[in-house]
Amino acid sequence: MEEERTILPQEDTFELENRIRNLMWTVSGDYQLDIPVDAEAFRRNRYLALYDAVKQGAFSRYFDREALSLYLVKKIYLSADGRSLVNIAQLCVDAATHPLVSRERPGTAEIRRRAFQLLLEEEFGDLTFTPMGRAQIALMEEALGRSGSYDRRTSQIAGQIRSLEGAKDTMEIIRQVDDLYNSQIDRSFAREHGSLEEVLAVTLAELREFDWKKYLGDDLDADLEQVMTKISQSVTTLSALEERKSRGQQRLAGNGTGTVLVDEEAIQKMYSYVELNYGKTYLSPAEQERLNRSLCRGIHGDCTLYLTDGILRSPVKLNYQYKYARKLADKNRMLYYKYSRTVKRNILQLTDSLRKTLVLRSEEETVRSDHGRILPNQLWKVGRSSDVRLFERTIRRSSTDFVVDILIDGSGSQHARQGLVAIQGYIISSALSNVGIPHRVMSFCTFWDYTILHRFREYDEDRSADSRIFEYTSTSNNRDGLAIKATADQLAKRPEEHKILIILSDGRPNDIIINRPGSRCPAPYTGDYAVKDTALEVRRVRAQGIAVLGVFAGEEEDLAAEKKIFGKDFAYIREIGNFSNVVGLYLNKQLDDA
Numbered sequence: 001m002e003e004e005r006t007i008l009p010q011e012d013t014f015e016l017e018n019r020i021r022n023l024m025w026t027v028s029g030d031y032q033l034d035i036p037v038d039a040e041a042f043r044r045n046r047y048l049a050l051y052d053a054v055k056q057g058a059f060s061r062y063f064d065r066e067a068l069s070l071y072l073v074k075k076i077y078l079s080a081d082g083r084s085l086v087n088i089a090q091l092c093v094d095a096a097t098h099p100l101v102s103r104e105r106p107g108t109a110e111i112r113r114r115a116f117q118l119l120l121e122e123e124f125g126d127l128t129f130t131p132m133g134r135a136q137i138a139l140m141e142e143a144l145g146r147s148g149s150y151d152r153r154t155s156q157i158a159g160q161i162r163s164l165e166g167a168k169d170t171m172e173i174i175r176q177v178d179d180l181y182n183s184q185i186d187r188s189f190a191r192e193h194g195s196l197e198e199v200l201a202v203t204l205a206e207l208r209e210f211d212w213k214k215y216l217g218d219d220l221d222a223d224l225e226q227v228m229t230k231i232s233q234s235v236t237t238l239s240a241l242e243e244r245k246s247r248g249q250q251r252l253a254g255n256g257t258g259t260v261l262v263d264e265e266a267i268q269k270m271y272s273y274v275e276l277n278y279g280k281t282y283l284s285p286a287e288q289e290r291l292n293r294s295l296c297r298g299i300h301g302d303c304t305l306y307l308t309d310g311i312l313r314s315p316v317k318l319n320y321q322y323k324y325a326r327k328l329a330d331k332n333r334m335l336y337y338k339y340s341r342t343v344k345r346n347i348l349q350l351t352d353s354l355r356k357t358l359v360l361r362s363e364e365e366t367v368r369s370d371h372g373r374i375l376p377n378q379l380w381k382v383g384r385s386s387d388v389r390l391f392e393r394t395i396r397r398s399s400t401d402f403v404v405d406i407l408i409d410g411s412g413s414q415h416a417r418q419g420l421v422a423i424q425g426y427i428i429s430s431a432l433s434n435v436g437i438p439h440r441v442m443s444f445c446t447f448w449d450y451t452i453l454h455r456f457r458e459y460d461e462d463r464s465a466d467s468r469i470f471e472y473t474s475t476s477n478n479r480d481g482l483a484i485k486a487t488a489d490q491l492a493k494r495p496e497e498h499k500i501l502i503i504l505s506d507g508r509p510n511d512i513i514i515n516r517p518g519s520r521c522p523a524p525y526t527g528d529y530a531v532k533d534t535a536l537e538v539r540r541v542r543a544q545g546i547a548v549l550g551v552f553a554g555e556e557e558d559l560a561a562e563k564k565i566f567g568k569d570f571a572y573i574r575e576i577g578n579f580s581n582v583v584g585l586y587l588n589k590q591l592d593d594a
Helices: 013-028 039-044 046-062 065-077 082-104 107-127 131-143 152-166 170-185 196-200 204-209 224-235 240-244 247-252 264-278 285-295 320-338 340-362 376-381 412-434 463-471 480-491 527-543 556-566 576-593
Strands: 259-261 304-308 365-369 391-395 402-409 439-447 450-457 498-505 513-515 546-552 570-572
Touching: 046 082, 046 107, 065 082, 065 170, 065 196, 065 204, 065 224, 082 107, 082 131, 082 152, 082 170, 082 224, 107 131, 107 320, 107 412, 131 152, 131 170, 152 170, 170 196, 264 304, 264 439, 264 450, 285 304, 285 480, 320 340, 320 412, 320 463, 340 412, 340 576, 402 412, 402 480, 412 439, 412 463, 412 498, 412 576, 439 463, 439 480, 450 463, 450 480, 480 498, 480 527, 498 556, 498 576, 527 546, 527 556, 546 556, 546 576, 556 570, 570 576
Parallel strands: 259 513, 304 450, 402 439, 402 498, 498 546, 546 570
Antiparallel strands: 365 391, 439 450
16 A cells, blocks of 8 residues: 655655755855755655755845854853754744745745645644744744634744844844743743853853763764754754754754753643643543552653543634644545555455354354263263263353454654554454444553543444544654553453453654653653563553554564564554454454463
């Protein structure tokens, strides 16, 4: 099955770099401008890469790139959070440059508009994490001609950034960046580390003596020039996702700890943000408290579980996120219609396979026993043998004593495969409905320190609930261990004797840590640490007598992590056409062995 996203032809890397560089040179008017370009970024997202090139050229033409980069380096040197500072600078540079370049080159306005559309589609969930991200959403919505209502703080930040549309020099941008950082990110910065004048007074000698390795990584040249180059490039890049793809860039743009710093106001509004982005919970406050007290322990001690039927089923209001979720649901359904014949064939194949196994299981079987109907030809054993099976009885195993949970990774790493993942869940759910096996379908992701479990169907609903899986969206991060723990906790309480948990994931658990007052701040939930925790949780679930199958929905480079998590019980499906055969083999084995 083809990818749902169109992949551009693999043009020669040299040619792509030339195209991007020529655009940058044309806009800047400086053919000596030497800024690294990324051909792979163009292949991943054409309009974002083009608009980044436009901004690179425009900023070099109308403002002093080196002066802004030097200010940012000095501010970071004095302990500013690099990621937050660069993010503010990105928005300010865009506001200052786009009116100037669009007047001279009207075509760049359309490139900007398309870049913003793609950015909102891909990163909306991530942008809602912070006040600056929400201000960026407001500015992009405005550029696209859409109206929206925002809280006072978001409107204030957006207004400050918008004021730079008439900026005359680089110092105006620097002052606005500094003011936004000090007022929105770290209100104690000026008092504890220095005013703008003191930041600018930092000397080059002081900067050169500083150890920049923690920003660039040990694998890069950790000198001042390298730092300047990285920051200069970051300032004209709007995509946070592209930034996170690079290890060195990630360290440059943050503290490298996997931690997000939030202020008291954001903490107080956190629950409201979750409701607005994911819909109201179906649990009562008392039920939520009991659930979190029971399950959010150990390395998940600072986490909160949030169970919802999703923003489309239980919205707080019809905001942009609601409209975005509706758009993604329509996109998932369109992909289903495109491949409906393949999907229906898979459903029929899996249904037939399961039905045959259940029929065989329900047939009567006669076995020897220590009670039942006496067997005359076995009476000779009385007093001569320890074998007490002198009887026979007929047994009929139940064909319906099964229950299944389907848990789907709903993090942002699944965005490119979103429609395919929804289809995989739909195939399993439809086949289970056809043979009458009760099952539940949920997805999971994390939003700040909330692990969201989005319920698409409940165990005993009829087949009409199966199609709700097309409301599946992928955004933010994923704390697999906690999601598996919560799902298994509810599955274990079902009355059926035989329980199966199917997990569709990419083998890449990854979650941020929210640094707030009183937080225990465990290690960042990423890499081997997160993989080991997820694998441990899978083993604990199996120890409860629940069969666990991992269905791999990720990149081949993450296969090793998937194997560590699920052991031998995982399925790697390269082609959707073979999905029913692979999953059917596992499910039939569980039905046979039960």
